[in-house]
Every structure is written in structure tokens, then in C-alpha cells.
Amino acid sequence: MDGNTTAIFSAVNTTWVLVGAALVFFMQAGFAMVETGFTRAKNAGNIIMKNMMDFCIGTPIYWLLGFGVMFGGIAASGDVNPILGWFDPMIASNSYSLPAGVDKWSYVIFQTVFCATSATIVSGAMAERTKFISYCIYSACISAFIYPISGHWIWGGGWLAQLGFHDFAGSTAVHMVGGICALIGAKILGPRIGKYDKDGKPKAILGHSLTLGALGCFILWFCWFGFNGASTVGMLSADGNILSADPAVSAGHIFMTTNLAAAVATCTVMIITWVRYKKPDISMTLNGCLAGLVAITAGCDLVDPFGAAMIGLIAGFVVVFGIEFIDKNLKIDDPVGAVGVHCLCGASGTILTGLFATKKGLLYGGGAEFLGIQLLGVISVAIFVSIMITIVFQILNHTIGLRCSKEEELRGLDITEHGIASSYADFMPIAPTVLDGISNGDFSVDTAFNSSVEHAFSVVHMPAPKISSRPGAKMTKVTIIFNEEKVEDMKNAMNCLGVMGMTFTKVMGCGTQKGHAEFYRGVRIEDVALHPKVQLDIIVSAVPVDTVIETAKKTLYTGHIGDGKIFVYNVENVVKVRTGETGYDALQGD
Structure with missing residues (x-):
């Protein structure tokens, strides 16, 4: 060579x-x-x-x-x-x-x-x-x-x-x-x-x-x-x-x-x-x-x-x-x-x-x-x-x-x-609370809260409470928990019914199946598994509750585990902060 x-x-x-x-x-x-x-x-x-x-x-x-x-x-x-x-x-x-x-x-x-x-x-x-x-x-x-x-x-x-x-x-x-x-x-x-x-x-x-x-x-x-x-x-x-x-x-x-x-x-x-x-x-x-x-x-x-x-x-x-x-x-x-x-x-x-x-x-x-x-x-x-x-x-x-x-x-x-709280801290936003910066301060939470309230009432003139035009009208809260992909369908369906006030919240949870009935690496999953869901809260009075429930069922139904659940509650009163309206009137638009 x-x-x-x-x-x-x-x-x-x-x-x-x-x-x-x-x-x-x-x-x-x-x-x-x-x-x-x-x-x-x-x-x-x-x-x-x-x-x-x-x-x-x-x-x-x-x-x-x-x-x-x-x-x-x-x-x-x-x-x-x-x-x-x-x-x-x-x-x-x-x-x-x-x-x-x-x-x-x-x-x-x-x-x-x-x-x-x-x-x-x-x-x-x-x-x-x-x-x-x-x-x-x-x-x-x-x-x-x-x-x-x-x-x-x-x-x-x-x-x-x-x-x-x-x-x-x-x-x-x-x-x-x-x-x-x-x-x-x-x-x-x-x-x-x-x-x-x-x-x-x-x-x-x-x-x-x-x-x-x-x-x-x-x-x-x-x-x-x-x-x-x-x-x-x-x-x-x-x-x-x-x-x-x-x-x-x-x-x-x-x-x-x-x-x-x-x-x-x-x-x-x-x-x-x-x-x-x-x-x-x-x-x-x-x-x-x-x-x-x-x-x-x-x-x-x-x-x-x-x-x-x-x-x-x-x-x-x-x-x-x-x-x-x-x-x-x-x-x-x-x-x-x-x-x-x-x-x-x-x-x-x-x-x-x-x-x-x-x-x-x-x-x-x-x-x-x-x-x-x-x-x-x-x-x-x-x-x-x-x-x-x-x-x-x-x-x-x-x-x-x-x-x-x-x-x-x-x-x-x-x-x-x-000493790190989470390896994913930047991807897990934490909502700020009123307690941030207070609990370790020189004054108590109660003192801080009371001072805030006094200040609010000293500079803001809130409207006087109004008498409801329909006293005693039945008001019902409907909470619906369902899969994330159904958000748009639910929003459109409720809007068509005339339900204007809707609150959507991302939540984690499971039902009676504990979130699954499957295997992981050859072992049946039996512990509770929390899956991402959406919670919709609405308060209805003018719209019949049964109509809301039936519409939600038709919108969400697929026949598979995890379609969702609907919870119905009686509501004692509702107050609209801006106008002071209560009860039935607080649920209606201006």
C-alpha cells in the first residue's frame, strides 16, 4: 500500500x-x-x-x-x-x-x-x-x-x-x-x-x-x-x-x-x-x-x-x-x-x-x-x-x-x-390569585380585602337594586360536561335556542368507567384517569329546561363512552352587577 x-x-x-x-x-x-x-x-x-x-x-x-x-x-x-x-x-x-x-x-x-x-x-x-x-x-x-x-x-x-x-x-x-x-x-x-x-x-x-x-x-x-x-x-x-x-x-x-x-x-x-x-x-x-x-x-x-x-x-x-x-x-x-x-x-x-x-x-x-x-x-x-x-x-x-x-x-x-416545581412550567399557565404577594406581606388577607372593598365603595356609585318584573319565575342552572371537539356544535345549538349566556370551562375528569377500560403495557388500567373535558354552564328561565336538555343530548350523542353528562340545579336568584337587575330580568339582554 x-x-x-x-x-x-x-x-x-x-x-x-x-x-x-x-x-x-x-x-x-x-x-x-x-x-x-x-x-x-x-x-x-x-x-x-x-x-x-x-x-x-x-x-x-x-x-x-x-x-x-x-x-x-x-x-x-x-x-x-x-x-x-x-x-x-x-x-x-x-x-x-x-x-x-x-x-x-x-x-x-x-x-x-x-x-x-x-x-x-x-x-x-x-x-x-x-x-x-x-x-x-x-x-x-x-x-x-x-x-x-x-x-x-x-x-x-x-x-x-x-x-x-x-x-x-x-x-x-x-x-x-x-x-x-x-x-x-x-x-x-x-x-x-x-x-x-x-x-x-x-x-x-x-x-x-x-x-x-x-x-x-x-x-x-x-x-x-x-x-x-x-x-x-x-x-x-x-x-x-x-x-x-x-x-x-x-x-x-x-x-x-x-x-x-x-x-x-x-x-x-x-x-x-x-x-x-x-x-x-x-x-x-x-x-x-x-x-x-x-x-x-x-x-x-x-x-x-x-x-x-x-x-x-x-x-x-x-x-x-x-x-x-x-x-x-x-x-x-x-x-x-x-x-x-x-x-x-x-x-x-x-x-x-x-x-x-x-x-x-x-x-x-x-x-x-x-x-x-x-x-x-x-x-x-x-x-x-x-x-x-x-x-x-x-x-x-x-x-x-x-x-x-x-x-x-x-x-x-x-x-x-x-428543586424545580415542574419541567413543563412554561407550558402550564397558572391563573394569578388575589393572594399573590399578600400572604407574606405586612398585613393580613382580611385587612387587604376590607381595604379594597372600602376603596371600591368610596369611588363607585352602584345602581340601586331593581324589583324583578317576574317575581318567582323559575330559574334553572344546567351544567353540561362533554368532549372538547363538541364545543362549536354546542355553542351553535344553544345559540339557536335563544340561550345567550354561556360559560365554557376546560376541566379534567372521568365518569363511572374511571376514564377508560383499556390496557397499558399488558396491564388493565383500573386507576382513575382524568381526561380533558369542557364544562358548559348556562342559566335558563325563558327557554324551557327540557328543550335545552334534549338539544344537548342530540348534539353530543355518539354512542361511545365519554359522550358526557348533564346536571340540572334550581337557582335561587341571579343578580346582574352592571344594572342591579335580579331574577328573570338579569338573564335577559338589554
Whole structure:
């Protein structure tokens, strides 16, 4: 290879690795959106903070310790320590086996973002009840030794790599490691308050924004092309040719298998939930695309499109029934389904590579040896990570504490951990009250109110009360609660009847159905769900009440749950402030 070819070879490969690193870094945003959307608004800021700090804590820790432990351990003979690497603060040594054409620091940042991905998986499963300080310490521990040691076995030339274990981009090394930490952490923490009833039956706690959850899934899907595709760690082969001579390692092939598995898994989950819950479940379907992505990550380079589709199909079943089993049978509260997606599908995808790999998979005539090695790798990593993370969480639990207090959980971690009343303050207008600025002043509310009244009467001459032209006329208040889309229809219908005075108010509420009779992530929703409604208040006297009621019923009727309700009250008197008119006259126009 001449000088120009070498320069091109190195530049292209380094650029490809750095682009991949940037895409994998942006997965932090995807995880943040998924976890925020699938949890309650009162903890949104806390979730964002944890996803941010996973990366910001993990980066220096991995630089100081993790990278050396994961990729070091190369002896002078060229042999690699099978168990772990070495302590290499700030990665000062140059004794690392690097991919062809990729410089050390490009490879370090590429591996750093993978480490952060594994760490951030845990925040969703432990959401809404974990102390922030404890979570930060956990994040440092997984980046320092848990992820690097198991990663050394798989990617650093350790004993699993020497046996022939294959995990191309991290179904086990990244996702199952994070998923097992999530499983152990959620189990030690215990469920959120109100998650299970006294009989142990799970109750649905709805996430506050499926929109954010969907945005996160789209971001993750997009970034996964870098997660898997850039794991070729180069676009050019050692002889300067595009890596396409062997389709099993070309970026195009990896993009195809990655995308196909995700799409098939998503369709599979949609159909399963449609059959089981009578309607396609949105949040579970969103988990389906992540399940397919996680599962294909181990073997995206070894399987053909048919194998990728089969892995996606199986992952769809694994994630649905896995999440249900964890929630209903194990009684482990995982708000976002991280255990089902990352732990179960990560393990499944790694094992399925032993079946569907085109060159050595069992279903392609490769025998059982490769499948056995894949099983051994999954089991050994699972045991190691389970032991190490249990020690970490138990130490935290018995020292500074792992779970926040009951009061903090009920109020929300945004206010108690970070001092913010709401992550959506600018989008939730609060009507000013007469008490603003008074309760902490130098005079009492009563004094302020009385002073205001005295001032009003000193400068304003109010009209004298007038005798009603129809004393004793019946007056009735009709309150109608209905769906927002019917506002214009109701306004026009009442106006046609001659009802001129109408007050529309946006309210939240539910009826006897508690707002729904549906499923959320496989659990029947039984808690009260408050839906946005409109309340119309009118006072009628000249217009017959029965006419108002019948008109409202015809206008609002659709035959579906939630059409609305009508309440009728007797009114003792009405006073028009401007004119002093009372009773019947106060309801009439000038």
C-alpha cells in the first residue's frame, strides 16, 4: 500500500468511526426521551438529569480506568490476559491492539459512547424512586469495572473471544449487561407506590407523553445504524478496498439486517397486542422496535435478511411476554420495559445468532458448537454482572440508601431532588390569585380585602337594586360536561335556542368507567384517569329546561363512552352587577 492509499485508508476509517461515535452518543437523547415519556411528568427533569450524568460521569471514569481494564492486558508475547486488562490511568500506554487505520483516540471515544449506553439503560427501570446521588455512584461503578471486565471477555481478547463467542455490536456486552443491572436494581428498590394492590395485582401507571416516547424510539432507531454499522470500525479493508467483498461485514448488509429486524419486531408486537388487548398497544409497540434492534445487534453481520427477520419476529414475542412476566409474575416494577427490551432480547439475540448465522449457525449446518459457545457467553456474563451489581446496590442500599423517601416519591423527584416545581412550567399557565404577594406581606388577607372593598365603595356609585318584573319565575342552572371537539356544535345549538349566556370551562375528569377500560403495557388500567373535558354552564328561565336538555343530548350523542353528562340545579336568584337587575330580568339582554 503506497503513501496516498495509506492516508486515504486511515482517513476514511477514522471518519467512519467518529461518525459512528457521534450517532451512538446521540442515543443518550433517545433513551432520555423514551424514559421521560414513559414515566410521569413530576419526574421528567430527574430522568433527563440521570441520562445526562450517565455520559458525563462515565466519560472520565472510562478514561481513567475502564478502557485499560477492557482493552489492555496484552503481554510482550502478544497474548491477552483472558480475565481483565490493566490499570492504565488516562490511557497513557500505546500498547493496544487497534483496528486497522483507526487511531487510538478515535477508538477510545467510540468505545466510551458504548459504555455510556450500557449505563443509561438502568435509569428507566429504576425511574421515579431512586436517589440521585446513589444513581450517580452506580453509574461510576458500571463504567469503572462492571462493563469493562465483561467487555474484556468479549471484545478485549478475553476468554470468551478466544473461545469464538460472537457479539458484533453488543447485544450481550452492552444491552444485556445494562438490562441485568436494571433487573437487579428494580428488584432491590421495590415497586413504585401504588403499582401493586394488596393482592399483588399490578396496576397501570401511565407515562405522561407517548409523543416523547415515540420521538425517543425514532432517535434510537436512527442512531442504531451507527451503533451497528460503525462497529465494522472502518469502511476500507486493509488493502484499501471497500468492505464489501464479504457481505457479512459490509455496512450496507448490517444496515439492512438491523432495519429489517426492528421493523419485523415492531409489526409482531403490534399484532400480538392487537389480539391480546383488542387494540394495538402504542407503548408496547414502541418497545417492539427497540426489542428488534437489541436482538439483531449481536449477529447483524453474520445473519442474512431472512435470519434478521426471524430474529425480529422472535424478539417481538420475547418483549411482550417478557414484560408481562416481569410485571405480573416477578412483581418487578420496570416503568419503561428496559429489562424486557435489553436483558431478555439482548440474551435472546445473542443465542439466536448461534442458530441463524449463515456460516456456522445450527440451522445452516454449522453444528451445535457455536450455539453452545453463545449460550456459555450469555450465562457467564449474566452471572458475573448479577453478582457485581448486587454487591454495588446492596452497599448503596445499606449506606446512603438507594430509594428516596415516600414523601419525596409522592411529590416527585423533580421538586425534591432538583428543586424545580415542574419541567413543563412554561407550558402550564397558572391563573394569578388575589393572594399573590399578600400572604407574606405586612398585613393580613382580611385587612387587604376590607381595604379594597372600602376603596371600591368610596369611588363607585352602584345602581340601586331593581324589583324583578317576574317575581318567582323559575330559574334553572344546567351544567353540561362533554368532549372538547363538541364545543362549536354546542355553542351553535344553544345559540339557536335563544340561550345567550354561556360559560365554557376546560376541566379534567372521568365518569363511572374511571376514564377508560383499556390496557397499558399488558396491564388493565383500573386507576382513575382524568381526561380533558369542557364544562358548559348556562342559566335558563325563558327557554324551557327540557328543550335545552334534549338539544344537548342530540348534539353530543355518539354512542361511545365519554359522550358526557348533564346536571340540572334550581337557582335561587341571579343578580346582574352592571344594572342591579335580579331574577328573570338579569338573564335577559338589554
